[in-house]
Amino acid sequence: MTNFIDRRLNAKNKSAVNRRRFLRRYNQQIKEAVSDAINQRSVTDIDSGESVSIPKRDVSEPFFHQGKGGHRDMVHPGNDQFTQGDKINRPPSEEGSGAGEGEATPDGEGEDNFVFQISKEEYLDILFEDLELPNLKKNQIAKVTQYKTVRAGFKSDGNPSSIDIVRSLKNSLARRTALTGKHKKQLKEAEKQLAQLRHAPHNHSADIHILEAEIEALKKRIKKVPFIDEFDLRYKNYNKLPLPSSKAVMFCLMDVSGSMDQTTKDMAKRFYILLYLFLTRTYKNVEVVYIRHHTQAKEVDEHEFFYSQETGGTIVSSALKLMSDIVKKRYPQDEWNIYAAQASDGDNWADDSPLCVDILNQHILPLIRYYAYIEITTRNHQSLWREYEKLSAENSHFAMQHITQVADIYPVFRELFKKQIK
Template sequence: MAHFVDRRLNPKGKSHGNRRRFIGRVRTAVKEAVNESVRRRGIADADQKEMITVPGKGIAEPTFRHASEGGHREYVLSGNRSFNVGDRIKKQRSGGGGRGGKQGSADGEGEDEFLFVLSRSEFLELYFEDLELPDLVKQNLKEIKAAKPNRMGYTVAGTPSNLSVSRTMRNAFGRRIALRRPKTRDMLEMAARIAELEALDSRDSRQSRELESLRETLDRQERRRRLIPFVDPLDVRYKHFEMRPEPSSNAVMFCLMDVSASMGEREKDLAKRFFVLLHLFLKQRYETIELVFIRHTQVASEVDEQTFFHSRETGGTVVSSALKQMQEVIEARYPPSEWNIYAAQASDGENYSGDSRLCAELLGDRLMKLCQYFAYIEILEESEVKLMNSEENGMELWRSYRQVATEWENFAMKRISKPADIYPVFRELFVRKGQKVSDV
């Protein structure tokens, strides 16, 4: 949670209630600035730190002063050397980022706006406030990337599974050479010569001396071989690993949205929050994520993020066109054997009559086999959500998608009308195996 610390002195007579109201006004201004920043930013940059400017107007703490008789008083403050009682001061205009008016001074200075920087953690805390995420999920989303073990040389201690045979044998070979451990081949040749001399029926003095010398040498070398083992514990080396942030694999996130006239700014703002949250979830598993934006009316097209959220089109609504476009992009650029594919779709539920059945077929027969996760949100007014809380009251597209949800566990759907409704769609991403999530 973001905390505002008021370090001003609190002399006798100050109102604690006024101070709390002051901090509340500042927090409200910061929250509005964060929401505006989310609308302005791209999805991939939504969790970066932000410089926030709070207007000076309206955040000053109210005070009371005693007036002289008649409500009018003229005086000169102590230390003033420029003005006398009765002098008229010309009103200064505000300039730059300051605020003039009644606070304007003789040298043109005014009250500046309140400027400070929110860290990534503080920014996300304010952003998550409307989404009503559990504390555990908030903490996970604010943590740094997941780490993977990386090879970092060798160590003298470790588990048997990390034993490096090649490095161990190389150390043993170098040690045997340095200590001049007797070679097996030389000892076999020496033993063969001894056996040859012992097989003679009669030996002269020279052969006898040679036999005795060979026996002493062979005995000495055997003792040396026992003292210098083939592999010593000092030779053993294990592979050493360190945990480092590293992408586990490639991931691509498809954002699909209806951009017909019925999708206004409120609907697009909720859709963007939905896409941002899914992107933050995926960043915990993958360091790099590619984004693909597909918008549609009666036809679909791949566009950039600016066009996706801010361009408004007219015409009918054919949802299957977006699903077909997504399949074409996957086949052209993102083979499932190399990419983890995620998709998020936002719509107001309207669709061309008869097209919803085709959407269900495209998902069930083609796309769901390729996707790790597919999430669909239907953005409605709050009154409409209450009326359409059952399958029978939903539109044709909702009913068709319900059939897909019953057949595929990696398909989630939810009706939303405000930011707090978004998180339940993502609970399935955090559910452990064997647990169930309540029905949408």
């Protein structure tokens, strides 16, 4: 199937308003297309732009057309087969219908989907729309900065949608007053003199002729001043005002034991890349702590977290103990909003799973705002999931989700970080 992609640039933002209107109008279809597209991406290009395809039926405009039945009288000029009054049978409905989406007519013609390109910024905006960190408390002004858009006067250039009509007309009036005020005063004086000469007892035809020529010249000069000029246009100016927010830290705990095969690790990395993009896109300077674990846990940097090949057995409690120690040393509860996201395939020593619940209950959950556990497996749930289920039933800020395939990652991510109704 042939796809047509419009790659023309928007010269001087002339089409920017229409583009935003289009994105708003077909927001739901674009969301679905972006959700489908993210599952087909590799881990390395998950934050680039995207070609979005919308079915032709979803972008077609409603229209009025002639329905079945009724009588129509018309004459087609130039035909040599029919005359007025002849009756022509309607063709069968299937002969007059066009091809559906992805289908071709008998002569080989059909309709393609509508395909267009969205930028990286637009892609990420749609990807993380209506998401937030749950239970974020504003307890101290610190690094995490959120912004509120506020009016900040006017500017002489901008987008056509932000033009301020009243301010522009005021500028136009001031300019016209400044440029034509002197001439209007002269015109008024000349017209007054002309009226006096016309009512004078003596003949002043020569003076009247001169005044009429002067009045005509003044009127032309005033008329040449345009009603509105590009210089008059003023656009609404907006600034981003930083709002007080709180310190926040996200702990990313990933199981890298031998039971986590490469496919499972790739799905875990996809989830954490989405989480990282969401945090850096929505909040500023959120700290992220990366912890990898097998039988032992280790705090690592971003590169080692995603690309290290280290592996081993599985003791999940080692990661929870390390997280608890780091929180006590570096992140006081009264100053930080603490979050955690744990990804594992659920494989763990049976004796270690109850210990994980004890550590979470006593040392972690009382200190954090939200804890998300993601189990990535196609097998039946094991002891870790069953122990965590009990924990989830008792703690509203402990969430669990199950991922079996790549297509589950984005829906699960949105479910975990959806905006709360207040």
